Amino acid sequence: MKNFLIAPSILSADLANLGADVQKALDAGADLIHFDVMDNHYVPNLTFGAPVCQALRDYGITAPIDVHLMAKPVDALIEQFANAGASYISFHAEASEHIDRSIQLIKQHGCKAGLVLNPATPLSVLDYVIDKLDLILVMSVNPGFGGQAFIPSSLDKLTEIRKRIDASGRKILLQVDGGVKINNIRQIARLVRTYLWQALQSSIARIIERLST
Numbered sequence: 327m328k329n330f331l332i333a334p335s336i337l338s339a340d341l342a343n344l345g346a347d348v349q350k351a352l353d354a355g356a357d358l359i360h361f362d363v364m365d366n367h368y369v370p371n372l373t374f375g376a377p378v379c380q381a382l383r384d385y386g387i388t389a390p391i392d393v394h395l396m397a398k399p400v401d402a403l404i405e406q407f408a409n410a411g412a413s414y415i416s417f418h419a420e421a422s423e424h425i426d427r428s429i430q431l432i433k434q435h436g437c438k439a440g441l442v443l444n445p446a447t448p449l450s451v452l453d454y455v456i457d458k459l460d461l462i463l464v465m466s467v468n469p470g471f472g473g474q475a476f477i478p479s480s481l482d483k484l485t486e487i488r489k490r491i492d493a494s495g496r497k498i499l500l501q502v503d504g505g506v507k508i509n510n511i512r513q514i515a516r517l518v519r520t521y522l523w524q525a526l527q528s529s530i531a532r533i534i535e536r537l538s539t
Contacts, residue, residue, distance in 0.1 A: 330515060330518070330537055331357040331358060331499070332355060332356045332357055332530055332533060332534065333356065333357065333358045333359065333360040333392055333501070334351045334356050334359065334360060334530060335359075335360040335361075335362055336348065336359060336360070336361055336362065336374070336378075337362050337373065339351070344378070344381070344382070344385075345381070345382060345385030345386070345387065348382060348385075348387055349385075349386075349387065351530060352387075352389050354530040354531055355530050355531060355534045356389070356530055357389070357390075358389050358390035358391065358392050358413070358414075359382070359387065359389055359390070359391050359392065360392050360394060360503075361374065361378075361379055361391050361392060361393045361394065361412070362374070362394050362396065363375070363393060363394060363395050363396060363397055363403070363407075364396045364397065364469075364470065365396065365397035365398070367397065367398060368396055368397050368398040368418065368421055368469075369396045369469050369470035370470050370471075371396075371470050371471060375406075376403070376406040376407050376409070376410040377410070379391060379393065379407055379410040379411055379412060380409075380410040380411060382411070383410070383411035390413035390414065391411060391412050391413050391414075392412075392413065392414040392416070392440075392461075392501075393407045393412040393414060393415045393416065394416050394440075394442065394463065394503070395407075395415065395416065395417045395418070395421070396418065396421075396469050396470065397417075397421065398418075398420075398421040398422075399421065399422070399423070400417040400418075400421050400422050400428055401422070401427070401428055401431055404428070404431050404432055404435060404437075405431075405435055407437075408432070408435035408436060408437050409435075412437050413437060413438065414437060414438045414439075414440055414460065414461055415432045415437045415438075415439065415440065416439070416440030416441065416442050416461055416463050417440075417441070417442060418442045418443075418444060418447075418469070419441060419442065419443060419444075419447055419451040420444065420447065425441065425451065425455055426454070426455055426458070429441070429455060429458050429459065430458075433458075438460035438461060439458065439459055439460055439461070440459065440460060440461030440462065440463055440499075440501070441455065441459055441461075441462055441463070442463040442464075442465060442469075442503075443462070443463070443464050443465060443483070443487075444465050444468065444469060445465055445466070445467070445468060445477050445479070445480065445483075447465075449483070449486055449487065449490070452487070452490060456490060456491075456494055456496075456498070457494065457496065459496075459498055460498060460499065461498065461499040461500075461501060462487055462491070462498055462499070462500055462501065463501040463502075463503055464480055464483055464484055464487065464500070464501065464502050464503070465480075465503050465504055466480035466502050466503060466504040466505050466506070467503070467504030467505050469504075474504055474505055475505050476504065476505025476506065476507070476510055477504075477505070480502065481513065481514070481517065484500065484502065484514070484517040484518060485517055487500060488500060488517050488518075500517070500518050501518070502514055502518055508529065508532060508533070508536060511533060511536060511537065512536065512537070515537055
């Protein structure tokens with residue numbers, strides 16, 4: 327039995343056949359779908375809105391959808407994605423004027439709440455909200471574009487967050503986003519353990535094999 331989760335991003339999917347491509351990823355062993363939302367404001371790129379999330383549900387995708395809001399402000403988007411079928415909704419600490427209120431809003435709409443930390447975001451943002459979180463996402467690249475190299479200092483951040491999660495006694499998923507490859511995934515897995523983000527659908531089977539041996 328595997329002790330990790332694989333969440334491929336729809337950014338790597340064939341958008342002309344999105345529903346079918348997402349289902350292929352799930353059939354290959356993915357556990358949930360990472361849904362990147364970029365607004366060309368908080369980050370310099372533009373991706374998908376809530377109707378695309380709803381379209382996946384309408385297609386028949388039943389796996390959890392993990393919505394990652396790279397947008398500012400976030401509160402107006404939370405209800406839209408909750409109504410569109412999101413399971414998790416995560417936002418960047420810098421994108422909310424009131425982090426605690428945004429977390430509460432996510433939970434009020436029946437979703438699990440996540441907080442995203444950029445490479446330079448201090449861990450102090452977790453001090454008074456970790457008891458309310460279901461997921462912590464560590465950006466191991468600067469957000470906005472794929473294909474970037476893993477930032478080595480992310481391992482130190484993951485180590486410290488793992489300690490905080492363990493000390494809290496809560497089942498908080500620890501997620502890493504960006505630069506995760508076959509050659510570094512085992513080192514990352516020692517810290518993350520329960521939740522790994524992987525963009526390339528074609529390598530899902532290889533990732534699972536690598537982590538299971």
